[in-house]
Amino acid sequence: MENLTYNSPVLQLESLIVSEQSLYPTFLFFLIVYVLIMVSNIGIMLLITMERSLHEPMYFLFCNLPFNDVFGNSVVVPRLMMDMIRPASEHYISYIECITQAFCYHIYTCASHTILMAMAFDRYVAICNPLHYTTIMTNRMVAKLTASAWGVALLLVVILLGLIIRLNRCGTLIANLFCDNASLYKLSCEIAYINNVYGLVYTGAVTGSSLGTIGFTYSRIAAVCVTNKSKTLNSKALKTCSTHLTVYVFMWLSGFFLTIFHRFTGVADYRKGAALLLHIGPGILNPLIYALQCTEIRHGILKILHSKKVMP
Template identity: 70%
Template sequence: MENLTYNSPVLQLEGLVVSELYIYPTFLSLLFAYVLIVISNTAIILLITMERRLHEPMYLLFCNLPFNDVFGNSVVVPRLMVDMLKPASERYISFRDCITQAFGYHMFSVASNCILMVMAYDRYVAICNPLHYTTIMTTKMVAKLTVSAWAATLLLVCILLSFTLRLNRCGTFITNPFCDNASLYKLSCEGSFISNVYGLVYTAVIAGCSLTTIGITYSKIAIVCLSSQNKSLNSKALKTCSTHLTVFMIMWSCGCSMFILHRFSGVAEYRKAAALIFHIVPGILNPLIYALQCTEIRHVILKLLNIKKLVP
């Protein structure tokens, strides 16, 4: 039973609940996944940065995605692994560190949507307005889109957490593997209509903008492809858009599962698993999908591996 302490500076994390028999196998699995995420995503960023032929708007905008995957997993996974090796009664975290982790977690989740939205705009311009692509998607425009995505993310997350921080806390037990706004809000001993409303608006804005942007851009891309007899255009659209849509669907399905399960008290373990999958699975699959699907990235990788016969 949790202690009722008014605005305690120290909180207790539930962490990942694993039986003693599976602690070390789970720890090693998480360690392997985290190392794989860091190495593969960092490698993609370095590859795009150092290879001149990849200095195109599509790849430069994509760099934000592996950076965000490394950032988001670094905020959650190392702390989760350390807590696994501690007894459940000793998994303490300071309120300041908990807020920092919640900030990082929400930055990761919102940025994932914002980055995929600006990438969808890039694909729309490339396929629906190819003659003006180079004049629209300049280096300056890429910089503006990148800054806008991160600025919007920062603003939304800061407002979300500011409403929770102003509430007094009576609880000290975080019923989650890591800190997030929903878990912190549950510690409050006072209701807040404004916080509830903003939380719903926050979710609706992110989900609505993301789905609307992807839906509109890809509807227009589909119309152009269906009305065009250019097989080269259709092939290019299919390759680049299928990659982007695959990444979007993976992120969206993991995020929706976690959001829905957060609303039901009887499925806590499934919610925790979904929260972990939301971080790890996209971080592992994103670089793999782009490396295999994008011809230019695949050619550069094969070149670096000294494979002379390149796959066309």
């Protein structure tokens, strides 16, 4: 029996447990949600690409968010839906596919933080130093911020999963909806001190740096608004920053609870719920919040809709 489970090339996903009565409604719900995420986020990216009035640093940086949501949800949701219609005994995944899924999942979650940090810097310059905005936020700076956001995420995740790959495995059951570092570590036969330390450093660095960056930039923005007492400036700051802050708070809380639930046993359902929120929530909220709050994006959508009505 040991030979069958020791470093097995095939693992089993616990996935989402759904009763027969609620199988098709649940499947249909996830299908609708997935289609909405794809259509809305790809639509936002196409709108920013095609509409010349949106060719500004803020929107180019924002374009990374819908791209990340499309990427992250494409890795998890289709597989989740496939497993839903299969018997629990057939929820198999190869170890290589599991590592790939974990890699993409952690890139998605880490990049969510780094992209929002880059966007916070843009808002800080726009509101606190508006006279020098065009000289600071050049196309080159936007490219640097974008490359840094993805590059930092890639480096941190490569180290994270590089440490997990070297460990021997005794278990085969991934007690989660999808593969991630914490679930893979629970399969290990070894208690690896370096993995525990780096896991804490990774979590602290990603969440702590994003919290610190956004806390600093928004406190400075608030100070400028209070000092200037300009209704126009305060209105601009409220519109652009409230959307950014809402998305960040939702994402941070979902990730925080998911990390906490991984540390305790007997909370599998809560952990799965937090994992779903972390994935599906931002993918739906981002285009909705920005489309409603951002005047330029809303005008771009209305312009396209109006042109389609006029054409016939």
